[in-house]
Every structure is written in structure tokens, then in C-alpha cells.
Amino acid sequence: MKGPLTNKRIVLGVTGSIACYKALELASKLVQNGALVDTIMTKSSQEFLTPLAFKSLTHRDVVTNMYDINSQFAINHVGLAESADIIVIAPATANTIAKISNGMSDDSLTTTVLAAKCPIVIAPAMDGNMFDNPATQNNIATLISRGIFISGPEYGRLASGLIGNGRMTSPKNLVNIVTTTLGSNGDLSGKKILISAGGTAEPIDPVRFITNKSSGKMGYSLATAARDRGATVTLVSASNMLETPIGMQTKKVKTSSEMYDVISKEIIEMDAIIMAAAVSDWTPEKYSSSKYKKNGTENWSIDLIKTTDIIANISKPNLIKIGFAAESDNLIENGKSKIQSKSLDLIVANDILDKNNGFESDTNKVSIIHPNGDVEAIPTMPKYEIANEILDRMIPLFNKK
Known part of the structure; x- marks a missing residue:
């Protein structure tokens, strides 16, 4: 399936920080998501990594010198x-950062940035x-005022051995940021969508509760996909298993x-709701503030409502x-019965007895x-x-409302 980064032209600028090794992972992840990655390495970054490393991952030439006559970009900088x-x-x-903030263009990277009209991260x-x-x-404030997105830095151990803000945003998060930025003009742009996920837990006493096997993966996949297509997403999650x-x-x-209280408040601003959460049908009538004891009892029952x-x-x-x-x-x-009784526009049905799909699985059918x-x-495929x-079938519904 075509993803949000498929055939997108991404220029990856790599500068002379010890963190530039993370740029290799970023380049790899972008390529795996279908992007065409053109790398520009500053002179100082080449003290840490070779252009061959990026060329091996992206399968594309790496720009290292603005005046290299062998470069495909030699004439048109x-x-x-x-x-x-x-x-x-x-x-x-x-x-x-200082060079870009002050409009300097003394190498391939700063020249490219100065000429760019596309989003910059x-x-x-x-x-x-x-x-x-x-x-x-x-300098960072200046860049932000010009519409450039600044990601991070993150907090943690730095190359100096000190602890503080300065670590490069993780490649995984940068891929998400790139996807979100490029999806801002997608086919769900301007739509506000609430998506629920995970299995609720109904407390019996301080240590026991009634729940189900839902991992929240389907709801999180829906939220991510909607975000990637430009929607403004509110995720209401009962799952603590997922990032x-x-x-x-x-x-x-x-x-x-x-969940009901949160959704009731948030729904006022929404254009759509996708209820992917596995909400408990029953909850204990009474909650015990102290733990239930065995006390020799062979049988134990609780009333559910x-x-x-x-x-x-x-609505x-x-x-x-x-x-x-x-x-x-x-x-x-x-x-079919539920779509009528609940006044739904669509319902997504899945077989919970299918051991290869559904709850806790990375795929679904x-x-x-x-x-x-x-x-x-819809045959078995990854939940994303x-x-x-599902979103493909939701989009035409907006024109019918």
C-alpha cells in the first residue's frame, strides 16, 4: 500500500555533531517508508561519517561540495x-542554526535552505x-518566527558527560514529524476526528478489575493514519501498553x-468519531475500598450493572x-444489527476467535x-x-452530511 512518504523528496542535511550517526538511522527509516532521500553533508560532518554510508542507505548521490563538477547539482545550486x-x-x-538564522549561504546546505520554499524541520x-x-x-526564535519547525532537543546524557537538553530528537520521532508535516495538506486536512482505543478497566477493589484483551493497537493505528492524512486527532486511550x-x-x-465523560466533552468540536476502544459492557455495582479477602469462602459473586x-x-x-x-x-x-441500533455511518466487524488477527495482534481482518x-x-493486513x-470509506461520508 502507498504510504504517506512514498516518493516524497526529502533533503536530509547532516552537520558536524557527534549525533550525526543517528542521521544514518533516520535516512534508513525514511527510505523504508518509501521516501527519496537526498543527503547534504557539511564539511565538518564528514569528519564523523563518510558520504558512502549515506549513499549505501539511500541509493542516491550525496552532496558534499557545492563546487563539485561531478555533482548533478553542480550547475544549479x-x-x-x-x-x-x-x-x-x-x-x-x-x-x-546561526548561519540559517542570519541568512548565510556559504555551503550546499545553507544555500539549499535559503532557496527553499518547502517545509523545514x-x-x-x-x-x-x-x-x-x-x-x-x-537564533532558534528567529527560525520559529519564519515558520521553521524546531524539534527538540531532548533531555539526557550528552557527549560531554553532562546531563541536560541537547540530544537530537530520535529518528523514530523525526519520521513521525516529517509524516505529520507532509500530511498537513492531506485528504483529511481541516477535519477534527476523535478516536478511542484500548480496553477499559472496571475496578472491583484496589487491586482487582474487569477488563479485556484489547491492546489499543487498532485505535492507535487509526489515530496515526488520520494524523498522517492531515486530520486534527484527539485520541482517547484506555491503553497503557503503547507509546x-x-x-x-x-x-x-x-x-x-x-471515557464517556471525556468523549462527551470533546465531541462538541469534532467532525467524526471512530469508536475503536473495547469498552466494558459491565461494571461492578459496588466498589470495595478495601481488598476482598478469601476468608475460607469457596464461592464469591459480585453484582454487575x-x-x-x-x-x-x-450525537x-x-x-x-x-x-x-x-x-x-x-x-x-x-x-448489521448494531449499525442500525446505534445510528452509525459504518461499523467495522472482526472475529475475536481468529487467533492470527484482532486483539493484541499487529494485523487484522x-x-x-x-x-x-x-x-x-478486508483481508488480513497490518493494522495501519x-x-x-477505514478512512478511505469515511472520507466520502463528509460530503453526505
């Missing part, structure tokens, strides 16, 4: 700037005291009642509502059911791809 969809400078030294990497210096802070994704607002909850059906009780004019149906039998029949009874079977299949 702004060729990369004109063709780039985005420029990422990682790591960015204090020296390079800069990931500073330097000693903490250098980063905190007023001169550096003023909080960047580029979206995340609300953490535990119980079904907490129904929880609020969140998506059935959420606002023109709101698109997409639900999930996790079923062990009569998959399609139960899905679903049936997308429409209000008119039409059913589309399933998410995009």
Missing part, C-alpha cells in the same frame, strides 16, 4: 531546494550550555465512565459515527458494514493499512 517536499536538518549544530544537537546560550535561543503518539492530543482514561453505550449516546448534527463490533459468532448479522447492508471484506481502508 538550488536544484535540491526546488525539488524537495521537505528539508530535515538532523543533527543541526549551533553553528548551522531542524533537530538541534549540541551541549546543553550552548543550547541555552541567549545567542542560540535568539503515546506525537502530533495529536491524547487523553488517558481507565474506566468506561471516564450495564455501562453506558458510549457511541449510541453520543451532534452532521457527526460521522464509526463503530467496531468484536464478535465470536454471527459476525455480519450482529454488525475485518468486514466493513454499511447502513444499506453492503459488506466489504486496515486503518487507511
Whole structure:
């Protein structure tokens, strides 16, 4: 499946910081996501790494000298700037940041940046005291005022042995930032979407609770895919197993009642809701503030009461509502029943007895059911791809509301 970075032209600027080894991982991840990566190495960065390392990963020539007659960019020094969809400078030294802030163009990288009209992401990497210096802070403020995105630096152990702000943003997070930046004009641009994820936990006593096997992976995949396509995403998560994704607002909850309260408040601003969370159908009628003891008892019972059906009780004019149906039998029949009773625009049904898909798995196989009874079977694929299949079918619904 075509991803958000497929065939995107990304200029990767690498400057002379010890953190430039991380740029190799970044280049590799961008290429793995389908991007065409053109690397520009400053003279000082070549003291740490060779151009061959980047060429081996990107399978493209590396620009090292603005006046190299053998370079494909020798005549047109702004060729990369004109063709780039985005420029990422990682790591960015204090020296390079100062040059860009002051409009200097004395090498291939600064010349490219000065000529660029595409988005620019800069990931500073330097000693903490250098980063905190007023001169550096003023330079960064200038870049931000020009619309350049500054990522980091992160807090941690630095090359000097000191602890502080100065570490380059991780390659994984930079890939997410690049994807989000390029997706800002995607087919969901301007849409506000609330997505729920994970399995709620209904407390019995201070140590016991009722929950389910949901990992939250499907909901997180939906949130990430929607973000990558330009949506403003609010993720309401009952999962603590997954890393909080960047580029979206995340609300953490535990119980079904907490999820209902948060969604009820957030839904006012939303254009769509995708209820991917596995919300408990039942909750203990009474919560014990002290731990239940065995005390020789052979049997133990608790009274359960129904929880609020969140998506059935959420409504606002023109709101698109997409639900999930996790079923062990009569998959399609139960899905069709729920799409009517809950007034949904789509429902995504999956078989919880399929051991290779669904809960806790990285893949899924679903049936997308429409209000008119039409059913589309989506074969097994990674959950991110399933998410995009669902979003593909959601987009036309905006024109019908």
C-alpha cells in the first residue's frame, strides 16, 4: 500500500555533531517508508561519517561540495531546494542554526535552505550550555518566527558527560514529524476526528478489575493514519501498553465512565468519531475500598450493572459515527444489527476467535458494514493499512452530511 512518504523528496542535511550517526538511522527509516532521500553533508560532518554510508542507505548521490563538477547539482545550486517536499536538518549544530538564522549561504546546505520554499524541520544537537546560550535561543526564535519547525532537543546524557537538553530528537520521532508535516495538506486536512482505543478497566477493589484483551493497537493505528492524512486527532486511550503518539492530543482514561465523560466533552468540536476502544459492557455495582479477602469462602459473586453505550449516546448534527463490533459468532448479522441500533455511518466487524488477527495482534481482518447492508471484506493486513481502508470509506461520508 502507498504510504504517506512514498516518493516524497526529502533533503536530509547532516552537520558536524557527534549525533550525526543517528542521521544514518533516520535516512534508513525514511527510505523504508518509501521516501527519496537526498543527503547534504557539511564539511565538518564528514569528519564523523563518510558520504558512502549515506549513499549505501539511500541509493542516491550525496552532496558534499557545492563546487563539485561531478555533482548533478553542480550547475544549479538550488536544484535540491526546488525539488524537495521537505528539508530535515538532523543533527543541526549551533553553528548551522546561526548561519540559517542570519541568512548565510556559504555551503550546499545553507544555500539549499535559503532557496527553499518547502517545509523545514531542524533537530538541534549540541551541549546543553550552548543550547541555552541567549545567542542560540535568539537564533532558534528567529527560525520559529519564519515558520521553521524546531524539534527538540531532548533531555539526557550528552557527549560531554553532562546531563541536560541537547540530544537530537530520535529518528523514530523525526519520521513521525516529517509524516505529520507532509500530511498537513492531506485528504483529511481541516477535519477534527476523535478516536478511542484500548480496553477499559472496571475496578472491583484496589487491586482487582474487569477488563479485556484489547491492546489499543487498532485505535492507535487509526489515530496515526488520520494524523498522517492531515486530520486534527484527539485520541482517547484506555491503553497503557503503547507509546503515546506525537502530533495529536491524547487523553488517558481507565474506566468506561471516564471515557464517556471525556468523549462527551470533546465531541462538541469534532467532525467524526471512530469508536475503536473495547469498552466494558459491565461494571461492578459496588466498589470495595478495601481488598476482598478469601476468608475460607469457596464461592464469591459480585453484582454487575450495564455501562453506558458510549457511541449510541453520543450525537451532534452532521457527526460521522464509526463503530467496531468484536464478535465470536454471527459476525455480519450482529454488525448489521448494531449499525442500525446505534445510528452509525459504518461499523467495522472482526472475529475475536481468529487467533492470527484482532486483539493484541499487529494485523487484522475485518468486514466493513454499511447502513444499506453492503459488506466489504478486508483481508488480513497490518493494522495501519486496515486503518487507511477505514478512512478511505469515511472520507466520502463528509460530503453526505
